[in-house]
Structures are given as structure tokens and as C-alpha cells.
Amino acid sequence: MATSVAETRERVQSYLTSIFGRVEVDAGGLFTFQSGSTRVFVGVVPHPSNLATVVRVFAIMVSGAKLSPELYEYVARGTDRWVFGHVVVHLDDEGTGRIVFITSLLGDFLDQQELTYAVAAVAQAADEMDDELVALFGGTVFHP
Numbered sequence: 001m002a003t004s005v006a007e008t009r010e011r012v013q014s015y016l017t018s019i020f021g022r023v024e025v026d027a028g029g030l031f032t033f034q035s036g037s038t039r040v041f042v043g044v045v046p047h048p049s050n051l052a053t054v055v056r057v058f059a060i061m062v063s064g065a066k067l068s069p070e071l072y073e074y075v076a077r078g079t080d081r082w083v084f085g086h087v088v089v090h091l092d093d094e095g096t097g098r099i100v101f102i103t104s105l106l107g108d109f110l111d112q113q114e115l116t117y118a119v120a121a122v123a124q125a126a127d128e129m130d131d132e133l134v135a136l137f138g139g140t141v142f143h144p
Contacts, residue, residue: 008053008107009044015112016042019119035059036127037141040119044107053107057085057118059126062099064092064139071097071137084121087129099133101126
């Protein structure tokens with residue numbers, strides 16, 4: 001791997017701190033902050049090839065959404081609606097789903113401006129969509 005996960009994580013933390021002043025770290029080690037009614041998370045993982053690192057920026061828009069053909073159609077038909085990122089559904093144990101907006105960046109060459117743009121794009125898209133998604137598919141936003 002060209003850059004280790006630890007090195008990329010340290011750089012990402014430095015960028016996020018520079019952008020936001022203070023960033024929380026959750027129990028899983030993800031950087032996180034509130035943005036309107038959503039919560040944004042930033043994590044660093046190895047690329048499956050182990051030749052690079054990947055920075056994942058995502059926001060949980062809805063928890064407890066009713067799983068339905070309409071929800072899956074919404075996700076499938078909207079896959080190219082956004083320039084950076086896409087909507088996914090993660091299944092919960094209760095038979096419901098979490099609707100998430102996510103994008104991934106190559107971490108080895110990431111600079112502060114690129115991370116800033118990706119974080120802002122995810123935060124804005126998620127905060128704009130979450131209320132509409134609750135109205136369509138039920139569940140709750142992260143920060144009511």
C-alpha cells in the first residue's frame with residue numbers, strides 16, 4: 001500500500017479539524033458531525049487491492065425505513081442523480097432499512113479541498129433528501 005490507513009486517517013483528521021475546528025470520533029473510530037437533521041461520517045479503509053487507501057464519506061438520512069419495492073426502485077432509478085455520491089439501503093435487524101448517502105475517494109492523493117467538497121456535497125444532499133425520504137418510506141431522520 002502506498003499510504004497506510006493510519007497515515008491517511010491522520011491526514012483526514014487534520015483536514016477535518018482545519019475545516020470544522022472540532023470533530024467527534026464515534027465508538028467505531030469514524031469521524032462524525034451533525035449537519036442539519038443528518039449526521040455525516042468519514043472513515044478510512046484499505047482499498048480491496050491493498051495498494052491504496054479509500055476515504056468513505058457518508059450520511060445516515062433515515063433509520064427504520066419500510067423496505068418496499070418502491071424504496072428499491074427509488075434507489076435504482078436515482079443512482080446517477082448526483083455528481084458525487086449515491087443512495088444505498090442497509091438492512092437493519094428489525095426488517096427495516098437505513099437509507100444512506102455515500103461517496104468514496106482515493107485517500108493516497110486526497111487534499112483538503114477535495115475532502116471539503118466531498119463532505120459538503122454529502123452533507124447537503126443528505127440534509128435536503130432526508131425529510132422527503134421519511135415522507136415516502138417512513139422511519140426517522142438522524143436528528144429530528
